[in-house]
Amino acid sequence: MSSTTSAATPMWSSLPQPTSVDLTGGLWQPGRRVLVTAPQAGLRREAERLADELTALGHGAAAEVPAPGGVEDRDPADTQATVVALRTGDTGMASPESFTISVGDTVEVVGGSAVGVFRATRQLLHNLIAQDGVPRGQVRSEPAVAERGLHLDAARKHYPASWIADLLRSLSWVGITTFQWHFSESLGFRIASERHPEIVSAEHHTKAEVRELLELAADLHIEVVPSLDMPGHLRQALATHPEWQLPAPAADTTHALDITSPDAVRFARDLIDEYAELFSTSRHWNLGADEFVAFEAMDDYPVLADAARSRFGPAANGFDLLTAFANDTAAHLAEHGFTARVWNDGMFRGAVVALDPGVQVTWWTNWNALMRPVTDGLAGGHRIVNFMDSLLYYVLGEVNNYPYPTSERLWAEDWHPGAFTRLPGGVAQTWGTPYPEQLLGASFSVWSDIVDAQTPDEVAAGIRRPLRGMAERAWNAGSRLGHDAFLRIEAAIG
Known part of the structure; x- marks a missing residue:
């Protein structure tokens, strides 16, 4: 696993560990409200699941999934909501379980399929439980065996x-x-x-x-x-x-x-x-x-x-x-x-x-x-x-x-x-x-x-x-x- 983190940088705390980790320092923490967006219809279940899980963990007391159309549909005045964006696409890896996660002011997840998105959201939850936040940076992962x-x-x-x-x-x-x-x-x-x-x-x-x-x-x-x-x-x-x-x-x-x-x-x-x-x-x-x-x-x-x-x-x-x-x-x-x-x-x-x-x-x-x-x-x-x-x-x-x-x-x-x-x-x-x-x-x-x-x-x-x-x-x-x-x-x- 590659990493550019210093000793003071939070570690990526999940199992299984991603294939590669490139962290930039600091933690992303959910705000008072979290919007989980999933513009693709096939990801609606994953978005709703994650919103429920975030709410159950006390992260984003009003975690929700906006109507189809994604984050663009939210009220521009709604500046208190943080965003976790889910989609499927080309991860650059062959496995349908592959995923990338980019963590900045928002969290962007790309999965090779719906199951890849599911694997990625487990990673987010692991970090939130382990250290009350998700390290900022990028991770990529795919399994060695299917x-x-x-x-x-x-x-x-x-x-x-x-x-x-x-x-x-x-x-x-x-x-x-x-x-x-x-x-x-x-x-x-x-x-x-x-x-x-x-x-x-x-x-x-x-x-x-x-x-x-x-x-x-x-x-x-x-x-x-x-x-x-x-x-x-x-x-x-x-x-x-x-x-x-x-x-x-x-x-x-x-x-x-x-x-x-x-x-x-x-x-x-x-x-x-x-x-x-x-x-x-x-x-x-x-x-x-x-x-x-x-x-x-x-x-x-x-x-x-x-x-x-x-x-x-x-x-x-x-x-x-x-x-x-x-x-x-x-x-x-x-x-x-x-x-x-x-x-x-x-x-x-x-x-x-x-x-x-x-x-x-x-x-x-x-x-x-x-x-x-x-x-x-x-x-x-x-x-x-x-x-x-x-x-x-x-x-x-x-x-x-x-x-x-x-x-x-x-x-x-x-x-x-x-x-x-x-x-x-x-x-x-x-x-x-x-x-x-x-x-x-x-x-x-x-x-x-x-x-x-x-x-x-x-x-x-x-x-x-x-x-x-x-x-x-x-x-x-x-x-x-x-x-x-x-x-x-x-x-x-x-």
């Missing part, structure tokens, strides 16, 4: 709708773009179903609640990615349908769908069809395909190998059948308008069936030497989101050697979106900037393994700082802030 996400396992543990709404607002506060809603797991199925009410947990969300949350997410420029994990992680859904469980006398498969059975696959498709309508405004869908069986002991599931050889020839194995299931499910999702995603651990391990290049991969781990490296995903043409488990997994109860993430560790290990989980033996999987075009971004994850280990409020408090650290370092491909400076800003912005 996607910065949070995954929530709201299937093992039920999180109230009001809590998820507050979470969405907190995500938007620091530029998170994506909320992956994991609503089905072995310990719970948490959204109402008309087609299969027998599989739904007692504590669950109604579809009306889900629609309200989807509307809120859209208003906050957050995409919701439904996560209906299959063919594994289905114990709750299969508990009343043992006829569709994978047969394997020597192993527990009460969580695993029998992908050799057309009837079982139809059941899975029926679930997709119901929830595809509910999540019709989403663009992506994570179908899972992880931890289906004990992958290191695939030979213990002869039914998979037999079906694979019958369908694909004598060289095929169980991984080929799993990959084909992922491909077929992705094609079905495409009919509903979704781009499919899968977890990486069981992929790229078949002998004859390749994962469709259009399927995106959420790369979370490489703990086993037989799991393929990230280079295999890139070579296959897949777009990839970095879900790095070793630093970005918040696992309730800290089970399976997952200590709770901290911002200290993110800075100590210099994490950025191109740094993935290491291979066995400590071999790094790291790409520097400019990142490969296939790297979509990164995501933090909450997994509710030990349901009662924390209350929802304790989860919110626990993830706040490391999530904000990820947001800062994902936007900027690292951070020029030292960790102490990050902590000061993180505490100050509320």
Whole structure:
């Protein structure tokens, strides 16, 4: 980050930090009245939102949005009002999230799109909260990666709708773009179903609640990615349908769908069809395909190998059948308008069936030497989101050697979106900037393994700082802030 400020000049106090900062000294502070102008009709919502937020913060007791036509429409005698002018235009940067902010006697915001204006207004609010004013000068910013996400396992543990709404607002506060809603797991199925009410947990969300949350997410420029994990992680859904469980006398498969059975696959498709309508405004869908069986002991599931050889020839194995299931499910999702995603651990391990290049991969781990490296995903043409488990997994109860993430560790290990989980033996999987075009971004994850280990409020408090650290370092491909400076800003912005 470049800066011409002196030690006495107020610092730009926001998260994520802008790409470049050129400050001239002093603070812009709202006057007794603030006019938020937005001559473009598509920005009316952003102008009204900012006026409401300024009023709520006590900045501009009468913050308002003038009628269409902009600042020129105000009374020339109205000299007591200060102006925040919002518009979209050419920022000189490629991302629709890009923005410039010029702060003098007035504040002028230019966004690459409405979401860029939204990102910029968060920056203004951060500074007003942190230091009761916005430093004068100019900032420019665009993200290093297009996607910065949070995954929530709201299937093992039920999180109230009001809590998820507050979470969405907190995500938007620091530029998170994506909320992956994991609503089905072995310990719970948490959204109402008309087609299969027998599989739904007692504590669950109604579809009306889900629609309200989807509307809120859209208003906050957050995409919701439904996560209906299959063919594994289905114990709750299969508990009343043992006829569709994978047969394997020597192993527990009460969580695993029998992908050799057309009837079982139809059941899975029926679930997709119901929830595809509910999540019709989403663009992506994570179908899972992880931890289906004990992958290191695939030979213990002869039914998979037999079906694979019958369908694909004598060289095929169980991984080929799993990959084909992922491909077929992705094609079905495409009919509903979704781009499919899968977890990486069981992929790229078949002998004859390749994962469709259009399927995106959420790369979370490489703990086993037989799991393929990230280079295999890139070579296959897949777009990839970095879900790095070793630093970005918040696992309730800290089970399976997952200590709770901290911002200290993110800075100590210099994490950025191109740094993935290491291979066995400590071999790094790291790409520097400019990142490969296939790297979509990164995501933090909450997994509710030990349901009662924390209350929802304790989860919110626990993830706040490391999530904000990820947001800062994902936007900027690292951070020029030292960790102490990050902590000061993180505490100050509320």
